[in-house]
Each structure stands twice: as C-alpha cells, then as structure tokens.
Amino acid sequence: MVSSRPKKKSHEPVLREEVLKFLDPKPGDVVVDATVGSAGHAAAILKCLGRRGRLVGIDQDPEAVRRAQRKLKGFKGAEVVQSNFNHIDEILERLNLDAVDAVLLDVGLSTEQLEAAGRGFSFLKEGPLDMRMNPEGPLRARDLVNDLSQGELEKLLRAHGEGRWAGRIARAILRRRARQPIETTRELREVIEEAVPRRFHFGRLHPATRTFQALRIRVNDELGALEETLPKALRVLRPGGRIAVISFHSLEDRIVKQAFREGARQGILEILTKKPVEAGPGEVERNPRSRSAKLRAARKAALPGE
Numbered sequence: 001m002v003s004s005r006p007k008k009k010s011h012e013p014v015l016r017e018e019v020l021k022f023l024d025p026k027p028g029d030v031v032v033d034a035t036v037g038s039a040g041h042a043a044a045i046l047k048c049l050g051r052r053g054r055l056v057g058i059d060q061d062p063e064a065v066r067r068a069q070r071k072l073k074g075f076k077g078a079e080v081v082q083s084n085f086n087h088i089d090e091i092l093e094r095l096n097l098d099a100v101d102a103v104l105l106d107v108g109l110s111t112e113q114l115e116a117a118g119r120g121f122s123f124l125k126e127g128p129l130d131m132r133m134n135p136e137g138p139l140r141a142r143d144l145v146n147d148l149s150q151g152e153l154e155k156l157l158r159a160h161g162e163g164r165w166a167g168r169i170a171r172a173i174l175r176r177r178a179r180q181p182i183e184t185t186r187e188l189r190e191v192i193e194e195a196v197p198r199r200f201h202f203g204r205l206h207p208a209t210r211t212f213q214a215l216r217i218r219v220n221d222e223l224g225a226l227e228e229t230l231p232k233a234l235r236v237l238r239p240g241g242r243i244a245v246i247s248f249h250s251l252e253d254r255i256v257k258q259a260f261r262e263g264a265r266q267g268i269l270e271i272l273t274k275k276p277v278e279a280g281p282g283e284v285e286r287n288p289r290s291r292s293a294k295l296r297a298a299r300k301a302a303l304p305g306e
C-alpha cells in the first residue's frame with residue numbers, strides 16, 4: 001500500500017565529501033562535530049573512525065540532540081552533548097580529552113528546525129516568533145521585534161544585509177506594533193510584504209528572507225558564538241589536527257576567514273582552502289540549501305619533527 005502522508009523533509013549534510021576530504025578522519029581518531037544537528041556529517045565521519053575512534057557531537061537544540069542520539073545509536077564511539085559550542089573546551093575537559101584530531105562546525109539551521117512551525121524560524125510556516133535554537137535561551141525574536149527602537153531595528157537589519165528596505169521595514173514594524181504586538185511569523189511576514197514594494201517581491205529571495213535571518217542570528221548570538229569558539233577550537237586541536245567550518249552568511253564567513261588568517265599569521269595554522277569551497281551545481285540542484293554554503297578548512301601546525 002502506498003502511504004499518502006507527505007514525507008517529512010530531513011536534513012541533508014552539505015559538502016559531505018569535501019568535509020571528509022579536509023578533515024581526513026582515520027581509524028582511532030577523536031573528532032568533535034560541534035553542530036551535530038541531524039548527524040549526517042557525524043555518521044559519515046564515524047564510519048571512518050573504526051572501533052577505537054570517538055566522536056563527540058554538540059548541539060544546543062535538545063531536539064537535535066535526541067535526533068542525533070537516535071541516528072548514532074549503532075556507533076559505540078559516539079556521544080552527544082547538549083550545549084552551546086562555545087563551551088567546547090569545558091566539554092572536552094569533562095570527557096577527559098586533552099586534544100582532538102578534528103573539529104567540524106556546520107553553523108546555521110537544520111532542515112528539521114526550519115520545517116518545525118512551532119520553532120518560528122520560517123516565514124513560510126505559521127508559528128510563534130521564537131527562533132531560539134536553545135529553547136531555554138533568554139531572547140525570542142518577538143522580543144526584538146516588539147522591544148527594539150526603530151533605529152536599533154533598522155541597524156540590525158542593515159548589519160545583516162537588508163540594505164535597501166531596512167528603514168521601511170523598521171518603520172512598518174513600529175506602526176504595526178503600536179496597534180498590537182507582533183507575535184507570529186505570519187504577522188511579521190505580512191508587515192514586511194506591505195513595507196517592500198510589490199514589484200520587488202519576486203526576486204531570487206522572498207522579501208522576508210533577510211529580516212528573518214537577521215533576527216535569528218541575533219536571537220542566538222550566532223556571530224558572537226562563532227567568534228568566541230574558533231580560537232577555542234584551534235586550541236583543542238592536537239598539532240596536525242584539522243578544522244572545517246561551513247557557513248551560510250557572509251558575516252560568518254568573514255569571521256572564519258579572519259580567525260584562520262590570524263592563526264596563519266601566528267604560524268599555528270596552515271590554511272587548506274585558499275578560497276572557500278562551494279557546492280557544485282549537482283549538489284545545489286539536489287539540496288538548494290547548499291547554494292550559499294562556504295567551507296573553509298585549516299590544519300594546525302605540527303610539532304617540529306612530526
């Protein structure tokens with residue numbers, strides 16, 4: 001019998017083969033997947049680690065942790081921890097791991113998070129304006145939308161790439177919330193659609209895309225967490241160990257580029273990707289999310305004689 005229930009969309013790991021190439025996981029290695037999500041990359045890495053290898057998965061979203069634990073049940077060397085990845089050093093210390101062979105960061109959202117209407121990440125799904133990856137986090141998107149001043153909202157949208165319409169969107173938000181607070185993704189989407197002239201609604205991006213992305217990045221302090229974590233990740237790598245970072249926003253990619261350059265300047269890092277690696281047309285067609293992915297990788301300098 002053919003089921004008529006629509007198939008739930010699940011996350012497809014981006015640039016999987018390239019990640020494996022740069023991290024080069026080998027039997028017995030210890031690897032941290034600091035954004036374990038739906039464990040697509042983690043499962044592929046674990047297959048290379050053999051029986052003695054270990055993979056520590058981190059995610060701040062408890063639903064992702066449960067999903068990853070289910071997916072990795074068959075791998076003895078896998079453990080998944082719920083935490084912000086900016087605690088990577090403390091997590092490894094607690095697990096008695098002084099140094100690891102590889103670290104992966106695949107920042108941003110998973111398909112499952114985007115698809116869950118109740119999380120409020122998507123303007124295509126009706127839900128509360130929440131957007132917290134960690135549901136215990138202190139700030140929701142509705143707090144920003146209803147409490148920031150017009151100037152702060154405009155600045156936030158502008159900083160995250162909503163150049164042209166930032167002022168109009170901020171003004172429209174203030175007008176709408178003067179009547180009643182904006183509480184749902186649909187309400188915010190309507191405000192944005194009214195603020196942006198109709199002839200600009202049909203470009204490559206929906207007019208609400210950048211506003212939703214800007215709010216999400218601020219709610220989860222995504223740039224701050226990345227900036228704080230990269231130096232820690234480099235510290236926990238053993239000499240010769242490798243790091244790969246996939247980002248989806250130019251501000252994130254800039255943070256990665258600068259952290260790697262600084263490491264190279266200090267002589268502790270060899271950059272393996274002169275330019276960021278992007279998905280090819282085949283992958284973009286199969287998985288449109290990969291369109292904006294940028295992968296950078298580096299290797300920690302080996303000790304003299306290694």
Ligand SMILES: C[S@@+](CC[C@H](N)C(=O)[O-])C[C@H]1O[C@@H](n2cnc3c(N)ncnc32)[C@H](O)[C@@H]1O
Pocket residue numbers: 011012013014034035036037038039040041042058059060061064083084085086106107108109110133225
């Ligand atoms: C793009 S998904 C990762 C998908 C994963 N590589 C896979 O193959 O399934 C990003 C994940 O990172 C998590 N995340 C993002 N920022 C985080 C942070 N600062 N600390 C911990 N987890 C974070 C999100 O909750 C999400 O589950």
